């Protein structure tokens with residue numbers, strides 16, 4: 272269970288935050304000032320610090336700097352007032368994972384926290400990547416944090432699942448590059464692993480790379496390796512993901528996040544089938560099959576000039592769209608059983624099953640987080656049920672009613688788009704509609720900001 276520490280001098284607000292986060296599966300401690308909070312931080316194990324920017328005896332930036340020095344593994348989010356954007360931006364430059372401006376909604380807070388926890392993963396290569404059989408611990412969902420899941424999973428019985436399994440079986444033995452699309456948590460990485468497992472390369476490595484986590488200026492060295500001394504920090508020769516995946520499959524997740532320059536470099540490597548380490552002059556031949564995944568509309572990114580068309584076609588020799596869970600209704604009982612069994616194993620429990628109304632709710636709920644959310648809901652429920660059948664009372668609050676909260680039912684994609692739209696609007700408002708400043712604040716280029724303003728049809732004076 273991720274541990275969050277809050278520093279907030281407004282006791283009522285701090286209490287409200289704590290209660291909300293606890294209900295959502297985090298372990299929370301709240302302090303009115305820096306001193307007692309630091310003592311707790313020094314005891315270790317804190318995943319995230321959420322601190323107010325303005326505190327009576329100290330300021331959030333100082334606290335953050337000292338936490339980053341002593342506990343670099345703890346992510347820090349700064350809570351700011353409406354007019355403190357400049358400070359918030361500089362806090363991010365100094366190492367804060369993110370900031371959130373008050374007033375904020377619980378949903379916004381959840382998103383920022385989940386993103387900050389996700390970023391805590393080391394950049395790029397996912398844990399253990401490079402071994403023939405590995406997975407990642409990417410599911411930074413609240414309660415309980417689960418071990419990485421490298422199992423082939425199961426195939427459902429719905430028409431959509433049968434079609435998916437058929438496509439995987441068809442394309443796996445070929446050399447084609449595959450583009451997997453689908454909402455977050457639908458099982459794109461599970462599908463990529465299954466393509467690898469069913470391919471002729473199955474004995475070779477499966478290297479999973481989260482392109483969204485690699486800083487643009489490090490990407491070339493991460494992908495292609497480097498030669499000692501080629502840049503500050505290159506203390507020894509290092510191979511990159513391509514070489515690590517030799518003879519196997521290189522899985523590039525969130526490929527839409529690569530910068531334009533990195534896209535060019537990737538395309539070159541795919542065309543030439545060789546890589547050159549940064550600072551080196553030797554072309555190293557590579558034999559790697561590429562599988563990519565995205566939960567963005569990459570075709571739209573191509574149309575909008577954010578993603579190179581030639582690279583898109585290279586990556587997309589065959590595309591597979593992974594269906595959202597709400598479109599695989601017939602699979603729900605099967606996944607419910609499967610995740611129950613997994614959770615019992617993992618938690619060493621003997622939870623016998625579900626009460627009828629829970630199964631009913633599973634089939635009416637929209638599952639915006641798809642299979643990942645399903646797995647987490649079941650694991651959490653098994654933990655809370657203590658070997659009794661799972662009842663409604665151990666489901667998350669958002670699932671307790673008969674109807675979903677307004678945004679659910681339209682898919683996480685929309686939740687993200689809504690969230691992004693709000694962030695863009697808020698950045699524009701905070702910078703008095705100065706697009707250069709707003710783009711800087713959002714850490715995107717002006718061109719991308721213009722594209723997004725058009726996409727969301729925002730009215731900008």
Ligand SMILES: Nc1ncnc2c1ncn2[C@@H]1O[C@H](COP(=O)(O)OP(=O)(O)OP(=O)(O)O)[C@@H](O)[C@H]1O
Pocket residue numbers: 410420423424425426453454455456457458459460461462524564566609642643646
């Ligand atoms: N076929 C499956 N059988 C069993 N469990 C599955 C299956 N597919 C996905 N899952 C569960 O859902 C979790 C999320 O899957 P995965 O990481 O592959 O999703 P994703 O689409 O790559 O997500 P993201 O877009 O966020 O990277 C897995 O860890 C696994 O627990």
